[in-house]
Amino acid sequence: MDEDQEYSSMHAKQLEKKEAEMKALDTFFKEQLVQLEKRNLDRYKKTRKQFYDQATKSEALVKARNxxxxxxxxxxxxxxxxxxxxxxxxxxxxxxxxxxxxxxxxxxxxxxxxxxxxxxxxxx
Known part of the structure; x- marks a missing residue:
């Protein structure tokens, strides 16, 4: 192999290594995003339920005025x-x-x- 082929081969291996790292990072961040979205949805549902529970309690405390x-x-x-x-x-x-x-x-x-x-x- 001549020097140019070795250089190209070395760069190809570095590119493959970088692509593998990028794929791993992409997968990692997609998983993190899914987890964050799930936590956010859970918090939203919990907060929404708390809000409606408190609103119901407040309505019961406020007497209707005749x-x-x-x-x-x-x-x-x-x-x-x-x-x-x-x-x-x-x-x-x-x-x-x-x-x-x-x-x-x-x-x-x-x-x-x-x-x-x-x-x-x-x-x-």
Missing amino acids: TESVCINLQSQILNCYKENREQTLQCSDLAKTYMQCIDAAKKCPVKRVTVVTARPLPL
């Missing part, structure tokens, strides 16, 4: 008063005061939670 509208009659009266007295809204001040007292009294009532329902914001 709300009732209050002062509906006064509300409609004051709205009508403001409509009828657009230029003289002070004409509705006594009614507005009574309405606010009704709302304040309803807020203080410990038995019920109160939601004040308004069709639109009341003018000041």
